[in-house]
Amino acid sequence: MQSYRIKKINFTDVFMWVVGAALLLLIVVGSFLTLQEEKYTAVQWFDLAVFGLAQGSVYALIALGYTLVYGILRMINFAHSEIFMSGAFIGYFAASSMQKSGFMQENPLLGILITFFVAMTTSTVLAVLLERIAYRPLRGAPRLVPLITAIGASFFLQYVFRGLFGTHNRAYPEIEIIKGTVPISGDFQIQKIQIVVILAAALMMALLVLFVQYTKTGKAMRAVSEDKAVAALMGIDVDKIIVNTFALGAALAGAAGVLYCFMFRIVTFYMGFIPGIKAFTAAVLGGIGNPAGAMLGGLFLGIFESLGPTLFLDGLGIPAPYQLKDVIAFTMLVMVLIFRPTGILGERLSKTKA
Amino acid sequence: MSSIQQQNTFDWKKTLQIGLIGGAVGVLIAMVGMVEEFNKRDIIAGTLTMGWTILSLTMLVTGLFAARAAASNASSVVGSIVAGTIFGAVMSILVWIVDKYNIRDILVNASPTLVKHLTFEKGIPNGLFMLIGLGAAVGGLGGVIQILPENIRRAISLGLGIAALLGLLQEIIQVSLANFEGASKAVEWMFGKGTEKGLSLAGAILVFVVVAAGNYLWTGNASKISAGFEKLPQSSRKSFRWLGYGLLFLALIYLPVVLGLYLTEVVNVTGLFILMGLGLNIVVGFAGLLDLGYVAFYAVGAYTVGVLTNLSGELTLNLGWNFWLALPIGVALAVLAGVALGVPVLNMRGDYLAIVTLGFGEIIRILALSDFLKPHIGGSQGIVNIPPPGFLDVIIKTPQTLYYLIVAGCLLALFISSRLRDSRLGRSWKALREDEDVAQAMGINLVATKLLAFATGAAFSGLSGSILAIKLGTIYPHSFALLISINVLALIIVGGMGSIPGVFVGALLLAGMPELLREFAEYRLLIYGALLVVMMQVRPEGFWPEATHKRELHAENAEPQAEGGAA
Numbered sequence: 001m002q003s004y005r006i007k008k009i010n011f012t013d014v015f016m017w018v019v020g021a022a023l024l025l026l027i028v029v030g031s032f033l034t035l036q037e038e039k040y041t042a043v044q045w046f047d048l049a050v051f052g053l054a055q056g057s058v059y060a061l062i063a064l065g066y067t068l069v070y071g072i073l074r075m076i077n078f079a080h081s082e083i084f085m086s087g088a089f090i091g092y093f094a095a096s097s098m099q100k101s102g103f104m105q106e107n108p109l110l111g112i113l114i115t116f117f118v119a120m121t122t123s124t125v126l127a128v129l130l131e132r133i134a135y136r137p138l139r140g141a142p143r144l145v146p147l148i149t150a151i152g153a154s155f156f157l158q159y160v161f162r163g164l165f166g167t168h169n170r171a172y173p174e175i176e177i178i179k180g181t182v183p184i185s186g187d188f189q190i191q192k193i194q195i196v197v198i199l200a201a202a203l204m205m206a207l208l209v210l211f212v213q214y215t216k217t218g219k220a221m222r223a224v225s226e227d228k229a230v231a232a233l234m235g236i237d238v239d240k241i242i243v244n245t246f247a248l249g250a251a252l253a254g255a256a257g258v259l260y261c262f263m264f265r266i267v268t269f270y271m272g273f274i275p276g277i278k279a280f281t282a283a284v285l286g287g288i289g290n291p292a293g294a295m296l297g298g299l300f301l302g303i304f305e306s307l308g309p310t311l312f313l314d315g316l317g318i319p320a321p322y323q324l325k326d327v328i329a330f331t332m333l334v335m336v337l338i339f340r341p342t343g344i345l346g347e348r349l350s351k352t353k354a
Numbered sequence: 355m356s357s358i359q360q361q362n363t364f365d366w367k368k369t370l371q372i373g374l375i376g377g378a379v380g381v382l383i384a385m386v387g388m389v390e391e392f393n394k395r396d397i398i399a400g401t402l403t404m405g406w407t408i409l410s411l412t413m414l415v416t417g418l419f420a421a422r423a424a425a426s427n428a429s430s431v432v433g434s435i436v437a438g439t440i441f442g443a444v445m446s447i448l449v450w451i452v453d454k455y456n457i458r459d460i461l462v463n464a465s466p467t468l469v470k471h472l473t474f475e476k477g478i479p480n481g482l483f484m485l486i487g488l489g490a491a492v493g494g495l496g497g498v499i500q501i502l503p504e505n506i507r508r509a510i511s512l513g514l515g516i517a518a519l520l521g522l523l524q525e526i527i528q529v530s531l532a533n534f535e536g537a538s539k540a541v542e543w544m545f546g547k548g549t550e551k552g553l554s555l556a557g558a559i560l561v562f563v564v565v566a567a568g569n570y571l572w573t574g575n576a577s578k579i580s581a582g583f584e585k586l587p588q589s590s591r592k593s594f595r596w597l598g599y600g601l602l603f604l605a606l607i608y609l610p611v612v613l614g615l616y617l618t619e620v621v622n623v624t625g626l627f628i629l630m631g632l633g634l635n636i637v638v639g640f641a642g643l644l645d646l647g648y649v650a651f652y653a654v655g656a657y658t659v660g661v662l663t664n665l666s667g668e669l670t671l672n673l674g675w676n677f678w679l680a681l682p683i684g685v686a687l688a689v690l691a692g693v694a695l696g697v698p699v700l701n702m703r704g705d706y707l708a709i710v711t712l713g714f715g716e717i718i719r720i721l722a723l724s725d726f727l728k729p730h731i732g733g734s735q736g737i738v739n740i741p742p743p744g745f746l747d748v749i750i751k752t753p754q755t756l757y758y759l760i761v762a763g764c765l766l767a768l769f770i771s772s773r774l775r776d777s778r779l780g781r782s783w784k785a786l787r788e789d790e791d792v793a794q795a796m797g798i799n800l801v802a803t804k805l806l807a808f809a810t811g812a813a814f815s816g817l818s819g820s821i822l823a824i825k826l827g828t829i830y831p832h833s834f835a836l837l838i839s840i841n842v843l844a845l846i847i848v849g850g851m852g853s854i855p856g857v858f859v860g861a862l863l864l865a866g867m868p869e870l871l872r873e874f875a876e877y878r879l880l881i882y883g884a885l886l887v888v889m890m891q892v893r894p895e896g897f898w899p900e901a902t903h904k905r906e907l908h909a910e911n912a913e914p915q916a917e918g919g920a921a
Contacts, residue, residue, distance in 0.1 A: 141894065149891075156884050163387050280709055326717075334713065341701070
């Protein structure tokens with residue numbers, strides 16, 4: 001219905017197009033100047049791109065949680081970033097105690113799997129509790145109400161973790177088998193850990209797709225996200241499916257937490273905020289409610305953010321461009337929402353604009 | 355809690371469940387360190403600490419819930435005692451574990467001190483029995499309170515609440531009353547000799563009795579008194595009201611004299627939050643646009659004043675303007691930023707708006723921190739050496755002088771927003787909040803209305819930021835973290851969205867109180883978060899709700915709302 005309406009061209013549209021064009025020009029000129037200077041070698045660009053891909057895989061895993069829940073409840077689960085953090089946090093205790101006892105050195109593969117299992121279980125339990133306590137009583141409330149609840153829950157969880165586990169930084173143990181690099185050709189090489197992250201994320205996303213497409217629960221989830229009332233009439237227990245969705249998203253976030261910490265190692269109670277908001281950006285970028293979009297959006301955002309500051313800003317003579325990577329990510333979010341609010345792949349739910 | 359159904363038989367399962375949940379909450383309170391930290395402060399000197407107050411309150415609420423799950427009065431009390439006992443037992447298990455095993459590597463607060471606190475320093479078996487006994491007693495008390503008639507229950511809870519509040523604020527009351535000769539005797543009696551913190555036992559009982567009895571009598575006669583007021587002729591009602599305003603005004607003028615330096619500072623911080631709250635109330639409360647980047651305008655106001663007036667000589671601009679000249683420019687730039695944010699988000703629906711505004715707030719903060727803009731606005735070192743302005747012959751530097759500036763700002767914002775509320779524009783905002791499509795169909799210009807909401811909100815925030823700049827004399831990017839936005843949002847929600855008196859209530863609770871209880875700053879956001887979650891479930895309209903909003907949230911046949919909407 002929307003698209004058939006004849007739009008009047010008004011001042012605000014013109015303004016936005018001018019801003020968009022200016023940004024685009026900035027990007028093109030900046031990239032051109034940077035490349036012309038030849039300050040960076042091909043190896044450096046390659047490293048940045050691979051790093052971006054690894055980071056993007058983590059964003060994609062988290063973004064799936066946002067997108068799955070949004071698809072069903074039309075609600076931004078703000079506390080999802082804390083679900084991610086909780087997995088990383090409790091996974092740390094598993095990993096470090098195994099490291100101390102020497103188990104990790106003897107059975108590294110099993111140790112890593114146990115870390116994942118602990119993290120994913122923690123996240124899942126926390127998400128299910130959160131849904132039960134905070135969100136379920138609010139079904140049917142005006143939309144601002146669950147959103148504010150989610151913001152509150154996010155801060156509550158963050159500071160509960162701070163209270164429980166203290167404020168000092170903790171570092172994940174270094175695991176021998178995922179240290180070092182793999183040579184590709186010439187000077188090009190990839191860090192092992194980045195390969196692990198990319199592969200693990202890809203595996204998990206593949207499993208998710210299979211789950212959503214082919215299992216009974218997955219089909220029920222899609223049905224509920226299409227129309228809750230009709231799904232209930234078809235004999236689907238909507239509440240149960242919602243819990244499953246939360247659990248599924250949370251398990252992915254817990255895994256993402258461990259992968260993130262394999263890369264960056266430091267665990268803190270506030271570590272969820274920035275990846276969480278980036279992942280949400282990724283979900284919107286790909287078209288919220290659309291799992292494939294979330295994956296694509298995550299990867300795109302990761303690479304964009306990794307290459308962007310150097311590529312666009314360095315040539316313009318801006319000092320320390322890496323500090324501005326978050327600005328680039330958020331600006332892109334705004335631009336996407338203005339010019340293509342349904343995201344790259346288009347929102348599966350765009351018709352029922354809530 | 356209407357969802358808990360009344361049942362005819364005693365429901366063991368439910369009671370057990372409630373007891374376990376309560377116990378888990380108690381364990382959480384202990385493990386995040388609140389018991390230990392809060393035990394440093396007494397509510398009743400030597401008798402009751404704040405940590406125990408919080409734990410007992412949890413027990414009491416557990417008892418209340420357990421009693422509600424039961425049907426008859428007798429089974430209510432039994433149920434609440436059982437639930438309280440389970441609460442105590444869960445806590446005892448925790449204490450036993452903490453005492454036996456060293457888990458401090460993981461849970462930093464599982465310390466021997468905690469064990470000592472929770473066992474009343476009586477050692478392991480005896481202390482644990484006391485803990486369980488206390489759980490049973492306080493839980494049972496909750497059950498008894500639950501079966502009392504409504505008006506007595508309210509009187510008791512209000513009495514307990516006010517007594518706790520006075521105990522908490524003892525230091526402040528003592529300091530501010532110290533200026534009055536005659537009051538010192540009474541203060542000494544109520545609060546002890548001043549070496550201990552908190553009320554004296556006798557003082558606590560007195561406060562409780564007076565407040566409870568007063569409330570009981572008031573609820574009995576309130577309707578009579580207000581009816582008497584209604585009966586008065588129009589003119590004398592009006593003069594009563596003006597008398598009230600006059601007294602309030604006098605009180606406002608004399609407040610800093612009474613309060614002294616520290617408390618005036620607290621009031622000033624609260625005032626800055628009120629100013630921001632009034633602004634965000636227009637954006638979120640009136641127009642229903644959830645803005646999480648509100649701190650950005652605060653930053654714009656503060657930085658503008660900082661850049662224009664500073665004399666540090668380290669920035670590219672070294673104008674050294676007068677504050678009164680910079681202030682309107684700060685506000686104007688904030689408005690401009692408000693419109694600049696408003697234009698791109700015009701067509702966005704509610705939850706996207708939240709994320710984009712949040713991103714906007716972060717962009718401003720990161721830009722302020724970056725090396726890129728460092729020559730102009732100081733980067734992470736911020737702007738130092740912002741001179742205090744003068745007004746006539748007075749230099750506005752001390753909290754007392756700043757107080758008047760802040761009060762003037764608040765009064766201006768209060769005047770503007772209360773006049774706007776029922777104006778044509780205010781009604782358009784509310785229409786927008788309820789349903790955008792219908793509002794547009796009614797001939798409301800969405801673009802102008804939304805932009806005006808952003809602009810007005812930003813203006814108040816900019817004003818608040820400008821005052822902050824001279825209040826601190828220095829500006830750092832870290833003063834403009836997301837937490838400020840969340841703080842302002844929380845205070846609006848707690849007070850009541852769209853309600854102007856609610857902003858004052860919320861600011862006193864969420865900006866004033868934490869400022870007074872500085873030692874608990876660590877738990878500030880934990881409590882905010884929990885408060886937001888609980889408020890949304892129990893009282894989403896806030897403590898001082900706006901009439902229409904309350905009606906809407908409590909409508910019997912409320913349909914699932916679809917707001918936000920397409921443009």
